[in-house]
Amino acid sequence: MISLNRWVMLALAAAFSLYHVVRGLMTLGQADSPWPSIAAMALYLVATVLSLWPTSPTAMPGWLAALDLATAVSVPLLVTSELNPQVNNGYATWHVAAIGTLMTIAVVRRQELIGWIGVLFLTVQSVLWCGIGTSVEIGVTGSIMWVIVASVLTRSLVKVSRDAENLAVAERESAKWQAAQDAHQGERRRRLEQTAVRALPMLREIILSGGELSEEQRMESRVIEAGLRDEIRGRRLLNSRVRESVDAARRRGMTVSMLDEGTIDDLPETELEAILNRVADAIDATEATRMIIRTAPADTGVAVTLVALGPSTDPAEPGDSVRLFLEIPRSVSADAR
Structure with missing residues (x-):
């Protein structure tokens, strides 16, 4: 030409x-x-x-x-x-x-x-x-x-x-779509692998025992089930320390709910790791019957909010009372761990 x-x-x-x-x-x-x-x-x-x-x-x-x-x-x-x-x-x-x-x-x-x-x-x-x-x-x-x-x-x-x-616009959109599909497939494979690693041993025990589980095994099954739910709802609120701390809290009888609404997706890995380690420290140090861990709105300076509830010790105010209310800022440095 x-x-x-x-x-x-x-x-x-x-x-x-x-x-x-x-x-x-x-x-x-x-x-x-x-x-x-x-x-x-x-x-x-x-x-x-x-x-x-x-x-x-x-x-x-x-x-x-x-x-x-x-x-x-x-x-x-x-x-x-x-x-x-x-x-x-x-x-x-x-x-x-x-x-x-x-x-x-x-x-x-x-x-x-x-x-x-x-x-x-x-x-x-x-x-x-x-x-x-x-x-x-x-x-x-x-x-x-x-x-x-x-x-x-x-x-x-x-x-x-x-x-x-x-x-050119169509090609860019196609590339974005393909990247999203690849990410979706990768995330799906990762979750399936995590599910297999966590659930298969207990599934084998259930099969071998014919469904007759001890109280300890039932507790462990509930912990595994809740952990699998966390992988879906908690997403970036999880790292190895948070998983261990949440599992330990559930074995102590605490009900833990996690919700990641996508407001911390843009945080650098170092900042996110520091924030999650503070979450794990808070879980380990808290005695309560229920804890809610969720990401904060993106337009605030807070990354994660933790609220822990436990039985009230005041006879005049029966019911649950707040044992912990913690807001972890988005700018936590690694030194704050």
Whole structure:
């Protein structure tokens, strides 16, 4: 595939635009007065230079589009004001190809409406000045064709660019989806492995005993079941120390509930490890009948909240009382362990 860079395209457009002016200069003698044509050339050159400025964005700004349209209206009027429409003016009608080129540039730079208005004005003005037959001879149809081709190609390129962007977005979304699926499969395998490691020994004992379990085995089964539930609901609230501390607390008769709502997923591993070790320390040091461990809202400075309840020691206030209320901040350092 052949591709031209921006500078080559600009150089070709500038050379072609300058050619019209050179052709007009060579035929100044055919005009009754050269000054309107010279003024038209100056205006055309200014509009062309600004339209082809190398650092300009692809989309032409509105003020420049207005200048190009004003040029498309002024130049034909200036040039034809000093020419005889009844004779063959030859290259003296340089303005037809020049305005066609300028309007083509406007179309390519996303000002299609301006390009069409300019070339339509050129067509109408030429027909009124010299008639349909002569207008065809001086190249009006060629200018119209340039604008048509520029419109078709520009729309096609815009569509291709849009399709390429949509494809890139779709590819990124597909990659994200695949990554999420891979992560889901990996997490599923990890949980199945953890389940097998923790539950299979007890399942074997249940099978071998025919379902007749001792009280100790029943307790251990409940601890394992609760631990498996923690793997689902607790997620990043768990590390090896927290698992051991929670299991030990349950064997002491404590009911432990864990809930990770995803608000600590963005914490660095070192910070998270320090937080979880503080959770484990709190569990080990607390005597209660029930403990709730959950992540705190993301818009607070707290990472994890622990609440422990136990029988009230005050006869005047029967029921449970708070034995522990602990908020562990998100910025816990490893030294705080």
